[in-house]
Amino acid sequence: MTDLAEPDRLTKIATLRSRGIDPYPAHGVTGTPITQLLQGAGSAAAPGPLIGTTVTIAGRMLNVRDFGKLMFAPVIDRTGRIQIGFQRDKLTDWWPDRKLLDGGDLIGVSGELGFTQKGEATVWAAEVKLLSKAVASPPEKWHGLVDKELRYRRRYVDLWSSEGVADVFIKRSKVLTTIRRYLEDEGYLEVETPTLHPIAGGAAARPFVTHHNALGMDLFLRIAPELYLKRLIVGGLERVFEVSRNFRNEGLSARHNPEFTMLELYEAQADYRRMMEISEQLIERSAVAVNGTTRVTFRGKEYDLKAPFSKKPYTELFRTKNGFDFDDTSRVKQRALELKIHDTGDPWKLMNDVFEATVEDELEGPMMVVDYPVQISPLAKQKPDDKRLTERFEVFIAGMELGNAFSELNDPVEQARRFEEQVASKDPEAPGVVDWDYVQALEYGMPPAGGLGIGVDRLVMVLTGQDSIRDVLLFPAMKPQHGDTPPAEIEPESPVAENTRTSRT
């Protein structure tokens, strides 16, 4: 047992057993969802149809108020909370055992639904069954769990003890349902592609490295599913999407978790204009599904997510904020110095860093930045009328990037050239080797296609008004707790790469 287990409650378990009561019975009680009971109860002034009938509920009992011959306690289930009234006169045999129940215990109760003198809907217990004895106390009754670290570590308590927490995750689920339903209606196929990648491609990020013993090789946890999904477009599946858990070995923040969920989709014969429409639809429909309106409040500001979103060219935003063109490399360098941006040696990364520092944070949105320079868009197709730019856009809300999409580059020769350029660049986040298998796929011919990625966690943040990504993840990344037993060491047959970056030597 851990030190959360209270000796007194453990003693009660022994007492229960000695009286022939199993504190952890094999079978539960099927109850009516509490919200349904409350609806059927109506109010004391206008009693509903369930008043006076015998009902059954199952849930967690909290906060017992004992009057000696009468006792009240709320019981919660996933739908709501209702009060149970225990009366000695109606529970003569059970009454002496009531002290064996504690706040936090899971119980099943049957009895007549009625009201108290104060008019609160109450189940007057006629039968009580202990379903599971809690040996740890529930959180303090009026502050609840306030310590953020404890809330994340003990999400299993936070979910039922903190107001609104479960609701965020119910909404998150609704967002995913909405996305799936919409894409299925559009003729998309949901697919699953590998999480273990021999080459960490499809995005610029530092990967996690792991090791496969039988194959005797290092593998990367995927940083994006992109290159596999486009192989499926070559394969003729035409419209595919994946809800992909991606892993990036980078810093943590209110917007970044090492594993996060990305929706990626690809559609043959489409281009980035079609992706704009899909982005707008996905976001607008998700907003309506969870909030019933396209209006949301996020970080103190109101946004209307109604389609269509405004669109502005990258180059124009760049010029307006900086006073010179994005491809004026000497002035970009100078500006980067002014902004104290670290120069990795890659002039185009520097240009984009200047863009991010000067433009992105102020993009309240919802808005789409369109037509990105080709040098920072290695997988996007060039614009026919301006080869310096690509058919690419990103969606921003509240200065936060929510989505990224483009007309997919399907020219194998050009793709190989860009991969080689990337590998030769000084960007530490660029892949270390060319993905020749992907180039080979393109050599067979990929139809013109549009692709889109949407950060699901961030979308849920905006839709539920949560400032931190940790509040939309059930179990956000945490350091192991001091004193935790470390996980069993697995002996690799050969050492895992020393550096977490893609090796480029």
Next chain:
RNA sequence: GGGCGAGUAGCUCAGUCGGUAGAGCAACUGGCUUUUAACCAGUAGGUCCCCGGUUCGAGCCCGGGCUCGCUCACCA
């Protein structure tokens, strides 16, 4: 990694000038048939994050360290 803040009972927090460690809730005992953070009386509960220093005396002052939160940087 930088900046700011925090660490005292199971939980939420006080702790004055450096002088015997406190409250509410939770727990335990007793009372109470209509409460809503029920109430009343009582009991128990402490490595004041750790190590060192100053001092007659340190929760408090000094030095070092650890952990956590927020934030900036990196990143989506």
